[in-house]
Amino acid sequence: MSRKSDKFAFVNFSSICSNCGENCCKRFYAVLLPEEEGEFRESSFEVSTRFGNLRAVGSRGGIPCQYLDGEGLCAIYSRRPLDCRLWPVMVYYDFNTGEKIVYLDLDCPAVSSGRISRELIDDIVSRLKEIEFDEEWLKKYTLAPWPNHLVEIARFGPTK
Numbered sequence: 001m002s003r004k005s006d007k008f009a010f011v012n013f014s015s016i017c018s019n020c021g022e023n024c025c026k027r028f029y030a031v032l033l034p035e036e037e038g039e040f041r042e043s044s045f046e047v048s049t050r051f052g053n054l055r056a057v058g059s060r061g062g063i064p065c066q067y068l069d070g071e072g073l074c075a076i077y078s079r080r081p082l083d084c085r086l087w088p089v090m091v092y093y094d095f096n097t098g099e100k101i102v103y104l105d106l107d108c109p110a111v112s113s114g115r116i117s118r119e120l121i122d123d124i125v126s127r128l129k130e131i132e133f134d135e136e137w138l139k140k141y142t143l144a145p146w147p148n149h150l151v152e153i154a155r156f157g158p159t160k
């Protein structure tokens with residue numbers, strides 16, 4: 001079975017992220033899809049939401065992600081989880097309409113300085129429309145604690 005993350009193999013922010021002083025992997029966690037939990041069983045931790053728990057990798061308690069190497073690069077870049085691959089793009093569930101909402105996260109300096117091309121963002125959104133997310137997982141993901149400096153860029157669905 002192909003991983004959802006593999007469908008976004010064209011997403012490569014490495015040139016945008018190199019030399020970033022605010023390395024997101026030192027600040028944030030990445031929620032795992034259900035299909036990713038087994039692969040990262042040993043390195044993941046629990047994130048609680050009012051709809052249930054999720055598993056995540058990345059930073060917590062001020063400690064950088066264990067996969068971050070000494071040069072500030074991801075040691076598992078080619079097989080990083082989908083949440084890592086897509087951020088600063090995020091997909092949330094709209095509890096009012098059942099739609100999926102695509103956001104850009106303004107906590108990424110490349111977003112706030114306009115260094116991510118509209119073409120790449122549009123390609124990501126197009127591919128996201130083809131992905132079937134587990135709705136229960138997406139609801140929990142939406143409720144996972146997050147700074148939420150988000151700007152909506154697209155929505156599609158509804159999912160119900």
Ligand code: SF4
Binds near residue numbers: 024077
């Ligand atoms: S797995 Fe890689 S991309 Fe994801 S938070 Fe860790 S170092 Fe960053």
